[in-house]
Amino acid sequence: VRNWKTRATVIVMIAALALLGGVVASSPSQGEPVESFAPGPPEAPVVVGNTTGGGQGVSDFTLTEEEKATALHIIESDAHVGEIFKGVDWHVKLIGPITEGLQKIGVAAIIKFDGAIWMEDTFSPYYPSGYSYVAKLWVRNMFVYVDLRDSKIVGLTPNMGRAPITSSITSPITSEEHAAAAEISLGHPLARALGENVQAYLTAVYYTDDYPQGIVLFNVRSEQGEAMVAIDLDKMVVVEQYTTSVESLER
């Protein structure tokens, strides 16, 4: 046991140093090299359990510098991306491999914008099905998928973000729809439970096969908390399936 303790102590210290290195490495800075997904597996001294064979079972799908550079070049030179990102500051925060089975097939990049930006576009997040949907939404960050085999972008996934308190963006739905949907969202029990001064902020409108006329998501919030209320724009009713209270950690 003593030997184990000593070894474990050393290991934990190594792990702590590795974590410390991660902290240093993760400090974002525009103009510096883009950080890759974590550099490799941790030390593996204490294997819990009876193994059924040797080996660590750790996969190595590390991107080469050339692959990273190629992916970044594809992102930066893509016309569609250029159109979406036009006029906004964006940064590639993290880049790493996409795998399919045990094959490294591409690169995933996490893009972050300086603040929330409004997007309206047709997105094809899934490779290679051709599935797409129309969305109009506030975005703070998004994922871009590059197929290195075809040297092209095969997926864009904007992550729904918080709407700013004030905005010059024209509502993507009619003023009548907006007013009615906002009123419905504020009347939902989750919104009423938030007490006084509850505000409804349009966060996103998705147009999918299930909601061809659109489903609008309102972020309703007050000092007491927040919730997401989804409204079917065709029937102008709350879609409870997508309506939920939202916890938020202290920022």
Place this chain on the structure above:
Amino acid sequence: MNDIFRKVGKARFLGPAVIVVVALVLISNLAYAYTTSNLKVLSIQEDRFYNYDCDDAEVIIEDFEWGSDGTSLGVEPPLGAVDWTVTKFGYGTASAKIDTSQHHQGTRSAEFYSNYNGWDINAWVLASYPEYRPQWRRFWARTSGVSGITTTGWVTATGDGQHFLSVRVQLGGRLQYRQDSYWWHDTNPVFKIRPNRWYFIEFRNIDWEAATYSIYVDGNRVQDGVPMVPGTDWHGLDYNGITSYATDDTYDAGGGSFWIDDIPVVGGPPSSTGVTCPATMVFDTNAQTSKVKDVIYWGTASPLFATTDYALLNDGDGWIWDGDRGTKKAYNIYIPEIEDWVDVYVHLRVYAPDSTDYMSNSEWGKYVIGTTHFDEGSILELWYGFNEDAENFFAGYANAKGLTISEDIIYFNNYENRVELIIHPIWGIPTYYYWFNDGYATVVNVP
């Protein structure tokens, strides 16, 4: 949330001072526990906990817990139904039926009984299911221990309508495989099957092009490179399915039984391509799944949002299947990899056998295993994963509820760091899985 929560959830990113504190906490905890464990896990990636697809309805476990008689073997609704066809070739009282005296888990299994001396006296069942060219077939099997009785149990599977994979328990309790149309072969070395004991038998490393596979028993490889048997029709198993039956081909009047149980009839292979949720948490000391959910429980947003997932565990007392929809809630949360706040659903599933609601060993006491991940927070759930961040979240949440935690203290060898493209089991479309995990699990002490 309170300060403790924030420290735990974001420890790695708050600076060196916090890291040192965390390291000291880890060292102090290491001094009294978690030195070894008998915990055994099943995977071709060795000691990785294997957990079936997140958010999936992909794996249907045929556990024979449903259905009213021997002609209506079924799986738990509403997941679906396996079309088991029960046929009795034999004479006398040969039968295929649900049995309540023997079961791997739950209360029932399927029993095949033969009591006639002669070839091809069988009671058997056939199940067809849609997975084409699966990379993995597995089931539990048990033979009776009647003295002098050599009733043989067979299990045969296919997956392309052109080949078969077969094992049987033969005279003397040897596990054998068939590699041509007529002859059975012992494994090398011979693998003895003892009566009255459940065995977990798998066909792995299935190569449909080369028409070979490996046979595993209780997680150990017992034969490699087994040739498939060519053929297009095996007792009605004409396309894709699994069949099992008992026969007495030794002319000793039979009278024995062969049982099978807990057959995942649709699902991925035990490989990195199929793993989606690594085990990231251990709730120990005096834990039960119900207790954990008392602490961390929000229910689930809807059936669509939290489908049952499955885990396979073994702590020395046999393989354990468990399924759990888990608990799930919308959060706006900071994801370090994105360096931003993102709307997600936080999702925790916990696993332990239904019979006890916990596992146990001398070091961890009563414990349950947890998996953690985030789901993208819009109506589309466009991605999921970030298992390590989700682990930190749930550890912090448990800590904020007053439970002691030891972050990243057990090494489970399930490190991953990539984005995996998978087919979403519900919607059938490609989905990205942000498969990030440091290989270590966090322990939460549940008093």
